[in-house]
Amino acid sequence: xxxxxxxxxxxxxxxxxxxxxxxxxxxxxxxxxxxxxxxxxxxxxxxxxxxxxxxxxxxxxxxxxxxxxxxxxxxxxxxxxxxxxxxxxxxxxxxxxxxxxxxxxxxxxxxxxxxxxxxxxxxxxxxxxxxxxxxxxxxxx
Numbered sequence: 001x002x003x004x005x006x007x008x009x010x011x012x013x014x015x016x017x018x019x020x021x022x023x024x025x026x027x028x029x030x031x032x033x034x035x036x037x038x039x040x041x042x043x044x045x046x047x048x049x050x051x052x053x054x055x056x057x058x059x060x061x062x063x064x065x066x067x068x069x070x071x072x073x074x075x076x077x078x079x080x081x082x083x084x085x086x087x088x089x090x091x092x093x094x095x096x097x098x099x100x101x102x103x104x105x106x107x108x109x110x111x112x113x114x115x116x117x118x119x120x121x122x123x124x125x126x127x128x129x130x131x132x133x134x135x136x137x138x139x140x141x
Contacts, residue, residue, distance in 0.1 A: 001095055001131060003081070003088045010055075010079045012096055014138075017057060019079050032076055034059060036096075037103055041065065043072070044093050047083035054080045055089065095126045114139050 002011040011018045017039070019032040038059045043066070047053030051069060057077035058064040065075055072078045081089055098121065115136065122132040 001092055001127065003085060003092050005079070005081045005085060008079060010092065012092060012099065017096065019077070034077060036099055039100065042093070042096065044089075045069075045072075046086045046090070047081060049083065052080050052082055053086060053089060054078055055093065091126050095121065098126075111139060 002009055007022045007024065009020045011020070015036050017034045017036065019034070021030040021032075023030065034057050039057050040060050040062075041058040041064045043054075043056040043058070045053050045055070054069060054072045055078070056065045056072050056075050059077065062077075065072070065077075073080060098117075102117070118127065118132055118135050118139070121127040122129070127135070
């Protein structure tokens with residue numbers, strides 16, 4: 001699952017969150033990769049009319065982020081978005097929460113349970129058909 005803001009994007013891919021920043025001026029994009037198993041806290045705020053939304057990921061070994069927008073923008077695990085992306089970011093946040101919850105389950109859920117979970121995510125509109133097909137292929141491999 002991927003959400004793209006004006007210059008940046010955030011992606012939930014397999015077992016990781018990837019934040020890509022495109023600084024412009026011909027500079028190469030910067031990429032921050034966060035493994036789901038290392039994320040210990042997520043601070044999520046929706047955008048408003050006058051303020052952007054943001055999500056900050058705190059990882060094991062880091063100080064857990066608690067702050068406002070200005071502090072968030074200084075955090076390396078921050079993604080900023082405008083209010084027009086609120087619904088996409090809410091869906092992203094829910095899928096992320098589901099993925100993190102799956103990490104806490106016993107290490108060997110049945111294949112049927114995993115397929116049912118994927119199907120549920122697709123039916124709720126949190127996974128596209130291509131994301132569903134990709135995840136299903138990985139499970140059945």
